[in-house]
Amino acid sequence: MFKYFPHTEADxxxxxxxxxxxxxxxxxxxxxxxxxxPKDFNIPSSHSEDELRDxxxxxxxxxxxxxxxxxxxxxxxxxxxxCSALTSRQEFLTSYTPYQPEIxxxxxxxxxxxxxxxxELTGMDVAxxxxxxxATATAEAIFMATSNKRKNAILVSSTLNxxxxxxxxxxxxxxxVEIVMIESDNYVTSINDFKNKLTDEVAxxxxxxxxxxxxxxxxxxxxxxxxxxxxxxxxNADPSTLAVLKTPKAWGAxxxxxxxxxxxxxxxxxxxxxxxxxxxxxxxxKIPGRIAGMTKDVDGKRGFVxxxxxxxxxxxxxxxxxxxxxxxxxxxxxxxxxxxxxxxQGLKEVAMRAYNNAHYLYDSLLKTGLFKxxxxxxxxxxxxxxYTKDAKDLNRHLQENNVLGGLVLxxxxxxxxxxxxxxxxxxxxxxxxxxxxxx
Numbered sequence: 449m450f451k452y453f454p455h456t457e458a459d460x461x462x463x464x465x466x467x468x469x470x471x472x473x474x475x476x477x478x479x480x481x482x483x484x485x486p487k488d489f490n491i492p493s494s495h496s497e498d499e500l501r502d503x504x505x506x507x508x509x510x511x512x513x514x515x516x517x518x519x520x521x522x523x524x525x526x527x528x529x530x531c532s533a534l535t536s537r538q539e540f541l542t543s544y545t546p547y548q549p550e551i552x553x554x555x556x557x558x559x560x561x562x563x564x565x566x567x568e569l570t571g572m573d574v575a576x577x578x579x580x581x582x583a584t585a586t587a588e589a590i591f592m593a594t595s596n597k598r599k600n601a602i603l604v605s606s607t608l609n610x611x612x613x614x615x616x617x618x619x620x621x622x623x624x625v626e627i628v629m630i631e632s633d634n635y636v637t638s639i640n641d642f643k644n645k646l647t648d649e650v651a652x653x654x655x656x657x658x659x660x661x662x663x664x665x666x667x668x669x670x671x672x673x674x675x676x677x678x679x680x681x682x683x684n685a686d687p688s689t690l691a692v693l694k695t696p697k698a699w700g701a702x703x704x705x706x707x708x709x710x711x712x713x714x715x716x717x718x719x720x721x722x723x724x725x726x727x728x729x730x731x732x733x734k735i736p737g738r739i740a741g742m743t744k745d746v747d748g749k750r751g752f753v754x755x756x757x758x759x760x761x762x763x764x765x766x767x768x769x770x771x772x773x774x775x776x777x778x779x780x781x782x783x784x785x786x787x788x789x790x791x792x793q794g795l796k797e798v799a800m801r802a803y804n805n806a807h808y809l810y811d812s813l814l815k816t817g818l819f820k821x822x823x824x825x826x827x828x829x830x831x832x833x834x835y836t837k838d839a840k841d842l843n844r845h846l847q848e849n850n851v852l853g854g855l856v857l858x859x860x861x862x863x864x865x866x867x868x869x870x871x872x873x874x875x876x877x878x879x880x881x882x883x884x885x886x887x
Contacts, residue, residue: 571697582707662830712786
């Protein structure tokens with residue numbers, strides 16, 4: 449009875465007497481009654497453990513297991529059982545920020561490994577830990593650029609994920625940073641609009657690769673112009689594609705950021721996910737969070753330490769790059785295990801599997817005559833096609849058959865995705881369902 453509410457009636461009576469109140473409701477008498485919730489919450493009576501388990505199972509059985517062809521920032525990817533088994537170990541699951549290096553060697557080591565792997569994938573000199581998700585990592589990236597250049601405007605491509613853009617705009621508003629949007633031209637960044645908006649007030653540009661529509665954009669001209677003016681080139685990149693695509697470093701990026709959920713982290717209803725942030729050596733002291741490094745102790749043994757912490761707890765608040773404090777690294781550990789299990793060749797094979805699946809789906813849909821191509825740009829695992837009928841109605845039909853369709857864009861344009869997890873049978877079934885809906 450008192451498992452969660454340990455106070456007895458006698459306890460409550462005694463406490464109320466001490467504070468001079470007659471009932472618990474009197475404690476809230478200063479609040480406008482119209483703001484208080486009614487007392488009847490329709491909470492069912494208590495259950496035994498078995499009864500509760502049965503009840504929850506009945507509710508859970510109402511869920512449908514959908515085969516997902518939806519991407520747009522969250523992806524149904526391979527999640528190995530070894531990853532969840534290891535991250536569920538007590539010493540990892542309950543670990544906290546590694547303030548004391550001498551007792552945090554395991555945590556510091558996997559943070560170091562995560563940073564090393566991100567640096568290798570992106571080609572950048574330095575990567576940090578402790579980014580909450582891809583959207584906030586992107587916001588921190590623009591602050592690095594504006595702080596270093598001492599300018600308060602950032603160009604942002606309209607082909608950036610809209611959800612990421614919302615977060616960036618919110619962060620920027622309260623830091624006095626102006627977000628200047630660059631128009632898109634047939635789902636890619638408009639070079640002409642970029643040139644028109646590249647003014648002296650701008651600190652740099654933020655782009656996405658592959659972009660929100662799955663397109664692999666050619667950013668060389670943008671990169672060259674940015675470098676010519678000595679500004680910062682920021683790239684939000686899907687790390688799972690970097691095993692085969694040109695690295696952000698090769699594009700000339702100064703700062704690389706993004707969402708690492710694609711590195712073996714389940715969809716989990718939208719989170720928690722894993723942000724990453726990497727940069728050139730010149731910007732290392734502008735990077736938020738912390739950097740773990742490898743060293744040797746007095747006995748010559750390998751050890752791991754926190755080498756850089758530009759947090760407001762360590763330096764003057766006005767000079768701190770960020771207020772990131774807690775070390776949100778369990779998902780970083782999951783991605784480290786995932787990448788370790790796959791290795792370099794495995795990461796390439798997974799990326800190519802996603803690429804091939806998406807192109808097989810794309811070609812199969814065009815052959816039905818029910819879809820039209822909307823551009824001829826190269827794409828990776830997502831693409832936009834135009835459905836010749838009602839796209840929302842098609843999605844309803846797919847969902848009734850346990851398939852999650854794509855994201856409906858303007859008109860009847862659909863953003864579809866086929867990750868490495870999709871099989872040929874699942875893709876063929878998707879195409880079959882489309883055909884059946886149009887008989």
